[in-house]
Amino acid sequence: MKPITLIGTGLAGYTLAREFRKLDAERPLVLITADDGAFYSKPMLSNALAQGRDPDTLVSADAEKMAADLNATVLTHARVERIDRARRVVVHARGEQAYGTLVLATGARPIRPPLQGDAADEALTVNNLDDYRRFRRRLDDKRKIAIIGPGLIGCEFANDLLETGHACDLIGPDAWPVSTLLPQPLGERLQAALAERGARWHLQDSVIAIDHADPGYRLRLQQGAPIEAELVLSAIGLRPDTRLAEAAGLSVRRGIVTDRLLRTSDPDIHALGDCAEAAGLVLPFVMPIMHAARALAKTLAGEPTEVHYPAMPVVIKTPACPLAVAPPPRDAGGEWRYESDDQGIAARHVGKDGKLLGFALCGDRVKQRMALTRELPPLL
Amino acid sequence: MKQYQCIVCGFVYDEEKGLPEEGIAPGTRWEDIPEDWECPDCGVSKADFEMIEIAATN
Numbered sequence: 001m002k003p004i005t006l007i008g009t010g011l012a013g014y015t016l017a018r019e020f021r022k023l024d025a026e027r028p029l030v031l032i033t034a035d036d037g038a039f040y041s042k043p044m045l046s047n048a049l050a051q052g053r054d055p056d057t058l059v060s061a062d063a064e065k066m067a068a069d070l071n072a073t074v075l076t077h078a079r080v081e082r083i084d085r086a087r088r089v090v091v092h093a094r095g096e097q098a099y100g101t102l103v104l105a106t107g108a109r110p111i112r113p114p115l116q117g118d119a120a121d122e123a124l125t126v127n128n129l130d131d132y133r134r135f136r137r138r139l140d141d142k143r144k145i146a147i148i149g150p151g152l153i154g155c156e157f158a159n160d161l162l163e164t165g166h167a168c169d170l171i172g173p174d175a176w177p178v179s180t181l182l183p184q185p186l187g188e189r190l191q192a193a194l195a196e197r198g199a200r201w202h203l204q205d206s207v208i209a210i211d212h213a214d215p216g217y218r219l220r221l222q223q224g225a226p227i228e229a230e231l232v233l234s235a236i237g238l239r240p241d242t243r244l245a246e247a248a249g250l251s252v253r254r255g256i257v258t259d260r261l262l263r264t265s266d267p268d269i270h271a272l273g274d275c276a277e278a279a280g281l282v283l284p285f286v287m288p289i290m291h292a293a294r295a296l297a298k299t300l301a302g303e304p305t306e307v308h309y310p311a312m313p314v315v316i317k318t319p320a321c322p323l324a325v326a327p328p329p330r331d332a333g334g335e336w337r338y339e340s341d342d343q344g345i346a347a348r349h350v351g352k353d354g355k356l357l358g359f360a361l362c363g364d365r366v367k368q369r370m371a372l373t374r375e376l377p378p379l380l
Numbered sequence: 381m382k383q384y385q386c387i388v389c390g391f392v393y394d395e396e397k398g399l400p401e402e403g404i405a406p407g408t409r410w411e412d413i414p415e416d417w418e419c420p421d422c423g424v425s426k427a428d429f430e431m432i433e434i435a436a437t438n
Contacts, residue, residue: 011388018428041387041388042388044389287423290425315421367401368401371401
């Protein structure tokens with residue numbers, strides 16, 4: 001039997017393999033990765049400094065151990081060049097790999113802002129363990145860090161850096177931090193909490209250029225005065241990595257388009273995780289991957305199973321101001337209602353019929369997360 | 381009592397504290413938590429947790 005072949009050994013690829021092996025111990029499984037194939041905790045990249053952890057301690061198993069545990073072949077350092085659908089073969093840096101069923105778990109790529117300046121290319125992005133190792137090496141004994149993008153990842157990294165004695169400037173066009181997920185009062189509470197720990201905010205502004213300076217860099221802004229920094233981190237967002245799918249002629253919108261069986265426009269090719277757009281939803285978070293992997297594992301084991309998403313609040317790891325948010329669906333109508341005091345804010349997004357459609361909690365109020373989640377309708 | 385850490389997201393289950401907001405009383409032993417329980421932060425299954433620390437118990 002031709003193997004199930006997976007491209008990508010991030011959380012989506014390995015979780016799918018693990019769930020599949022719970023159902024089928026025999027069918028050949030091949031995982032192909034461009035990196036070393038180590039399994040690591042990605043969410044912990046943004047709080048490893050404060051926990052005193054070196055990048056290598058985030059690895060729970062190397063590729064060899066994963067291959068043994070999963071009874072699978074893991075092809076490391078084998079970046080995939082293209083998918084040959086006619087021959088049902090994946091062409092990679094080390095050769096060719098046949099597939100019976102192919103799964104794309106190629107993840108997402110950081111969006112890079114178009115910047116001017118002679119150091120524009122030196123802004124670091126962190127979206128995997130290798131990136132993070134590079135970031136920690138470059139961080140070394142540097143103290144002044146500029147973060148472009150005051151979103152979830154930017155704020156988590158800022159909190160981690162501030163906690164460990166660094167100075168942080170955060171720059172972005174948003175009116176408040178994490179504006180794509182948080183309603184304004186909670187964003188402002190986070191802004192104040194990080195400011196109290198020394199963060200300097202440059203909101204409603206943009207970096208237009210990064211130049212070398214001595215020492216480090218000078219960032220030129222659209223509005224404000226230039227910022228000096230020894231290291232620049234760019235965290236303006238992620239875009240599904242659809243390159244292989246597109247080149248293979250699969251249907252792609254924001255992500256690789258799949259139905260609820262996580263099947264792409266080619267029935268022999270599936271996709272899940274940050275690269276996919278399942279039933280119209282691009283959800284680059286951990287919990288949706290768990291649900292998608294369990295459903296797809298069943299489908300691949302012979303029992304076609306549609307993915308169901310319950311309400312899945314996102315936890316933002318900013319200990320200065322703990323946050324949990326379940327954004328209401330787009331165009332949901334209704335309004336935010338707030339209860340707040342010194343200890344935190346509970347915001348409930350209530351629809352016209354009085355039903356809860358979303359929530360956002362900060363500070364002490366994050367304790368209400370479980371209870372409110374139970375009140376929410378499922379996402380899919 | 382012991383603590384267990386989720387290998388995916390770092391969430392820590394502390395037996396001493398339990399998870400009262402999920403109906404798991406303080407002092408609930410790890411082995412007494414149902415097998416279908418999932419990490420409240422990321423949805424990983426109980427089997428994918430790892431023990432990180434053993435503290436003295438009375």
